Amino acid sequence: MTHPELEHCTYQTHESYQSKYKHVGQPYERKDAIEKVTGQARYAFDLEMPGMLHAKTLHSPHARAKIVKIDTSRAKALPGVKAVITGDDSDIVVGLYMQDKLALAKGETRYQGEVVAAVAATTEAIAEQAIHLIDIEYEVLEPVRNLDDALAAKILVHEDIADIKHVEGVFFPQPDSNIASLNRSYKGDPQAAMEEADLVVENKFTLPAVAHVPLETHVAIVEADPYTGRIKIWTSAQSPFALRQLMAYSFGMQDSDIEVHIPFVGGGFGGKAGIHLEPLLTLLSREAGGAPVKLRMSRQQEFNYMPTRAGMRGRIKTGVMKDGTMVASDITYDWDSGAYADYGVNVGKTAVYGGLGPYAVNNVSIVSNTIYTNKVFSTAYRGFGHLETLWTVERQMDILSQKLGIDPYEFRLKNMIRPGDTTVSGELVTKSTGCPIDCLSAVVKEIGWTGRKTDEEREREWKTGKVRGKGFAMIQKAPAMPPNTATAVIMQMASDGHIKVMIGGIDYGQGALTAIAQITAQELDIPIEMVEVRRETNTNTNPYDWNTVASKYTFMAGNATIKAAHNMIDQMKAVASQALQSAPENLSHGDGYIYNRHRPDRRISYKDMALGYALPNGSGVGGPLISHGYYMADGLTNLDPKTGQGYPALAWTFGAHAVDIEVDVESGSIDVLKVASAFDLGQVINERMVYGQVIGGVMQGIGSAILEGYKFSDDNVLLNPSFTDNKIPTMKDMPCEVVPIYIENPQLNAPYGARGVAEHTMISIPSAIGNALYDALGINFYHLPLTPERVALGILSGKKDIY
Amino acid sequence: MTTHEDKDLCALEAAHQESQERRIVLSLTVNGKPVVEEVDPTMLLLHFLRDKLKLFGAKEACGEGECGACTIILNGEAVTSCLVLAAEAQGAEIVTVEGLSKDGELSILQQEFVFEDALQCGFCTPGMLMSARALIDRHPDPTDEEIMEGMGGNLCRCTGYHQIFDAVKRAAKREREELNRS
Structure with missing residues (x-):
């Protein structure tokens, strides 16, 4: 197949990338690399406090049960035990969007793994021993097992669903149901358009819950001072300020009474956003007279008790014309959010504006239900629903193109969103929005796509025992965040001219410290070595940031950093103007100096102004240099509750993956030979770290595609809470070749044009592999993961559709 | 995951308590330096390195030898220190991440x-x-x-x-x- 788009398509890869900037775009080394390769980086897991107690927790073995009796007297009597608490001691309910999550189960349990009691003791061993001395009696109840059970609403996971506090006008809990929120978007007349379509195709796609698996499990230390009433928290978390706010709200305190410290964080992937162990530890610390109490999740607890990515079912009906024009799309997404929806409910909401794919369709209905069941609950996870919705949409696109007999590249191109089109929510697309077509063309070219295999070709290959297949899929994602999300940056110059930057965001591996340093170096025109971004974040000293989530930190804090740097330059120019007897407008900056543009030899180094400038006669001018910058999203709005119309997206990052796979027809195992991944990221900020995001995201996507997933018993007990039974990819699962491709159509309100590229890299890997699997085998798979077992049994069944 | 049913663990805990009262003297080499410490014979090597020697480089991320975050070198072999008793390292030569660089220079x-x-x-x-x-x-x-x-x-x-x-x-x-x- 040849196509003019492909002939004219050029792109930069990891190998060839050149930035037009001095510092921005350069592949600088990670600022915190040395601490991390020497073992010096300190994580919350490593912290110890004077007088620190150790906590252990008792978890419900039942998915749904009444707590008939709980007796902690034997545990309390054990020497060394300083506090024992149960749900009877707590009325604390927390939650980011839905305030529905209890610090400890109270009266009943809602999932297997929920904490029913906790102990703080002088050693971990004593705390563990005390846990075994708690006597608890349950009356086991029938659980809400799955989405169908939940929608039948014979049993309600939350009887009080109508009274749950939530962000009103954004989330819509349905009374007398298990639907934590029903969100929708509606555009045109999908019903009428469906009737006029030449072909209507309806399908159902599903995928299980998946664990984030940060290598550092959730861990926190809390000290609740009984005298001042203040709470100090050291925690492995992505969102110090959101945590502070949620803690204050739940405990009826002022934000300022709570101090959150975040040291190095050993991975997050969304699972450490929001609020987790901190309320429980606050109760324990209070009970123990204010001693600091530490709790760390074991890996098994991390799987069982800490939240997951929700399982999802997507039902999609698409109307197309014979020429390939999509005229209508009607989709229902059901999210299995488990026992709580505190953060998960926002994943559901995101599906109504991100769940169509990057296509221009005039008649659309999307309904997204975030649903309670008696399972471990869900939260944000890298991709925030888009891996799931695009598993639905991009598999459907492939199936539609099969039925129409149109090449899947041509079919996508025909329907792809372009400048002048509008998104589902009615946002006007311009050149500044980015170009999904550039991304698709690049990966299709890179993978050497020549069209789908014929049946004859497949049969010929089959005889060798291994069949190859190619496939591709689109990516789109915008940050899911409140329309008024803000961040700030503080910059100070040290006496030696070095710049110390304080940010509110957390670098949990994605490289924020380095990206912000590069932007600072770029704007001030100083060597990268002269910029340090402070490692540990403390809500009492660092400037505000909403949440380090949603792949928007570089965009927002990048803009704030540019402002802070400009403010510092202005301050230096004001000082230099006096010292040089030169009007500020005649001054420029560069290479560590403020200088007169006409006579560059009249100059003063930044360093000489760092603490204020001393004139030759000894008089002082100016003062210590400190500046700040902030950025608040502008022009964004909440969505109309009925139609989903509005402006949700700070930035749409578009992308595409293409994969070349080899399937062993006997074992069903899939080898990923090559992945080409293109993103319209506007501008690379650090090439080495974008590369890391792509390689890492692709691998995590492969995990979701072929390995990972929660398995539950009939009683909703998690069957695979360990690395033995719930594997994540290892080095042996690496694809042979990954080609990151950078498309740079700048976004005009972004720092240097840069959009986020972090979560995006894992989205649609399952879709691309699913599509390649069809190319290889001629079989459509509708459920993830595509394990060897599922693929082999699919082949053996002789069927063309495997659900 | 702990449940109220596994009371038999209490017996284990009691044994653990007892063993804490027994002590052994462990002498070994860590990152080229001799170390002599009195330890509980049930203590894991990972906990010995972290809690006793305050070498926090090795991490615990599963506690079951499945993830490798606690890997150290014991007599030339990479081992997951969460599965090895400190007592097994009697007389051994151990290298941890802290022992990789010399004189402040990265290896x-x-x-x-x-x-x-x-x-x-x-x-x-x-x-x-x-x-x-x-x-x-x-x-x-x-x-x-x-x-x-x-x-x-x-x-x-x-x-x-x-x-x-x-x-x-x-x-x-x-x-x-x-x-x-x-």
């Missing part, structure tokens, strides 16, 4: 991890480095398969492994060239 292996950006959050990095160290010591010129075999027991959720693979390969090459290893 070639560490330099290559930095250069290749073979780390993101960094939590798996100490274990990765120790598995890599043992691998290169065993195979100074490792094949691709030997690298994947040698590093396959260390989980990383951030990087996607390519950078780690490349760093190990480059480090082995540089060590052969610069340190005349073969």
